[in-house]
Amino acid sequence: xxxxxxxxxxxxxxxxxxxxxxxxxxxxxADGRMLGGVxxxxxxxLGLPVSWVRVVFIALFMAEGMGALLxxxxxxxxxxxxxxxxxxxxxxxxxxxxxxxxGRKGGAGGRKADKGQIFALLTLLAGAxxxxxxxxxxxxxxxxWPILLIGAGVALVWRQADNARRAxxxxxxxxxxxxPLVRGAAGVVLVGVGVTGxxxxxxxxxxxxxxxxxxxxxxxxxxxxxxxxxxxMTQDLSEExxxxxxxxxxxxxAAHVHDSVLHTLTLIQxxxxxxxxxxxxxxxxxxxxxxxxxxxEGRGKDEEQEPDTLAEAVRKSAAEVEDHHGVPIEVVVVxxxxxxxxxxxxxxxxxxxxxxxxKYGGEGGAVQVYAEVxxxxxxxxxxxxxxxxxxxxxxGDRMGVRESIIGRMQRNGGTARLRSAPDGGTVVxxxxxxxxxxx
Amino acid sequence: MNSDAAQDGxxxxxxxxxxxxLVDDHRMFRTGVQAEIGRTDETGVEVVGExxxxxxxxxVITATRPEVVLLDVHLPGGGGVEVxxxxxxxxxxxxxxxxxxxxxxSDAAEDVIGVIRGGARGYVTKTITGTDLVDAVFRVSDxxxxxxxxxxxxxxxxxxxxxxxPVDEDLDRLTQREREVLRLIARGYAYKxxxxxxxxxxxxxxxxxxxxxxxxxxxxxxxxxxxATARRLV
Numbered sequence: 001x002x003x004x005x006x007x008x009x010x011x012x013x014x015x016x017x018x019x020x021x022x023x024x025x026x027x028x029x030a031d032g033r034m035l036g037g038v039x040x041x042x043x044x045x046l047g048l049p050v051s052w053v054r055v056v057f058i059a060l061f062m063a064e065g066m067g068a069l070l071x072x073x074x075x076x077x078x079x080x081x082x083x084x085x086x087x088x089x090x091x092x093x094x095x096x097x098x099x100x101x102x103g104r105k106g107g108a109g110g111r112k113a114d115k116g117q118i119f120a121l122l123t124l125l126a127g128a129x130x131x132x133x134x135x136x137x138x139x140x141x142x143x144x145w146p147i148l149l150i151g152a153g154v155a156l157v158w159r160q161a162d163n164a165r166r167a168x169x170x171x172x173x174x175x176x177x178x179x180p181l182v183r184g185a186a187g188v189v190l191v192g193v194g195v196t197g198x199x200x201x202x203x204x205x206x207x208x209x210x211x212x213x214x215x216x217x218x219x220x221x222x223x224x225x226x227x228x229x230x231x232x233m234t235q236d237l238s239e240e241x242x243x244x245x246x247x248x249x250x251x252x253x254a255a256h257v258h259d260s261v262l263h264t265l266t267l268i269q270x271x272x273x274x275x276x277x278x279x280x281x282x283x284x285x286x287x288x289x290x291x292x293x294x295x296x297e298g299r300g301k302d303e304e305q306e307p308d309t310l311a312e313a314v315r316k317s318a319a320e321v322e323d324h325h326g327v328p329i330e331v332v333v334v335x336x337x338x339x340x341x342x343x344x345x346x347x348x349x350x351x352x353x354x355x356x357x358x359k360y361g362g363e364g365g366a367v368q369v370y371a372e373v374x375x376x377x378x379x380x381x382x383x384x385x386x387x388x389x390x391x392x393x394x395x396g397d398r399m400g401v402r403e404s405i406i407g408r409m410q411r412n413g414g415t416a417r418l419r420s421a422p423d424g425g426t427v428v429x430x431x432x433x434x435x436x437x438x439x
Numbered sequence: 440m441n442s443d444a445a446q447d448g449x450x451x452x453x454x455x456x457x458x459x460x461l462v463d464d465h466r467m468f469r470t471g472v473q474a475e476i477g478r479t480d481e482t483g484v485e486v487v488g489e490x491x492x493x494x495x496x497x498x499v500i501t502a503t504r505p506e507v508v509l510l511d512v513h514l515p516g517g518g519g520v521e522v523x524x525x526x527x528x529x530x531x532x533x534x535x536x537x538x539x540x541x542x543x544x545s546d547a548a549e550d551v552i553g554v555i556r557g558g559a560r561g562y563v564t565k566t567i568t569g570t571d572l573v574d575a576v577f578r579v580s581d582x583x584x585x586x587x588x589x590x591x592x593x594x595x596x597x598x599x600x601x602x603x604x605p606v607d608e609d610l611d612r613l614t615q616r617e618r619e620v621l622r623l624i625a626r627g628y629a630y631k632x633x634x635x636x637x638x639x640x641x642x643x644x645x646x647x648x649x650x651x652x653x654x655x656x657x658x659x660x661x662x663x664x665x666x667a668t669a670r671r672l673v
Contacts, residue, residue: 071608328566332625334594365568368588372595381626427626 153190361386
């Protein structure tokens, strides 16, 4: 099924394709960035090592702060992208630690990168201070520190905004909202301190109180005037986003229905004269659609992986036998538990029993499979409504039932019973104990 | 087919007739069920009305007062549960009670438990054969409960997962025998076969099943519905 939601980065990433170089656009890199990701983005764009670009920026920075201005301009103008950096190499070394691969965020690598970013910020600040203090700016010299503080605060808040956008793509709603808040507040405080510093330096400390009051009054006024519009705008925005998500979901359903259901219907029309095949197709489609509609999100949409619980294993075996033999199999599972070695053997025996039931008893209607986990005991019964058979009458060289079902269960410390159901048909009952859990 | 009907006619046909209303929003499905069970002199089922949504259903049921209503779970206007809610008085009528048998394509646990708690006397899925459906209709009209294997599985699972309850909730607990009966239903046995297997009469099997149904409806275990909804079992 191709209905897995497209990974969010797919629409943003500029992944250079070795065969067909696409139109390259400049993005800031969100991966492994130190500040705004400008250097990394540029490096990816120009095909240069990141360190070169960084060195150039630092050199420019020494030249009377040109680098800082340039960097800020890039940060402001260039949109944040994902990947960007020599993606071919990135994918080749995807397993390497330190490189933030998608889906592995928040691990040790993520922490380290965060520390590196803080370090970069501090270094930048200190370096800037040193450089600035070397220039002889006369009276203006005193303003360097407040301005640096303001700059650092602005940088912090901007990065916060970047992260928020990134989180949105990644749909990382579950992350705790405290850290971003703290960072935002820290940025605001830094800017506030810087501004206050400038006011103090101007010697108008006496007016500080009234200035702050006036500023506050203006802010409140603006908030009162613009507030309703802002609220309205955010509401509209979130509503629009909701609509978009709905539309996307609808499109996904449509795609699924188109892919599988229409395809199956076509097959059914073509095989109309073969009732067995029609039934098989219809059952398979029904099962798939049910799984798709009712299974919880994020699970069961791609059924290919090996089952790791009993219920899944029973359903999977039943589905396969059903597909293969075209006999409907009704599965009822009560309780569930993880699969272990013994239960694995039991599942194989159950599968064998289902195959037998489908082969020899399928004419009498659906095969019924019942599995129950009760405490440590796992019970599986497979019954059909076919003609039934006598185990003693089966020739000794036919090992199917004796070995695959009874023998296998006994070897694994379980029991298997075969008997006729009261009104014809056969019942196979398999019972096994779960292995004691370790520890 | 015709000769079968003629033969049935000669042997007298079914002893009595059950009046049935079909409630389903798919006309094709109503037509199909009608064709399958509606040959009155053969099956003993007489379809006296049809409805496609909740309002229609309540109107038709009130007007015709059938013995059994075959009720789809998903209906426009509030679903089968809403029909059950608005027909509560007719269900409780001691003279001529109207009984509901849920018939749905969905066998998700929350749908199943929902209509059973709403007062339906049974639940069968749409994959049921015509003969079995007729059988179920008769059983429900007699006041018995009809469980499909899957429904029995749900009930077992629900009660098992909230096992070891305090003593005063004894009313909600299934007895050993009821559990046994349910287990056999879940394994695909018919009532008759269960009776044979457990050396009890079919009537006893039916009364066990009815007891389960009663406990299910009266049970004040919120866990049950919560459990069912949380898992969205298929």
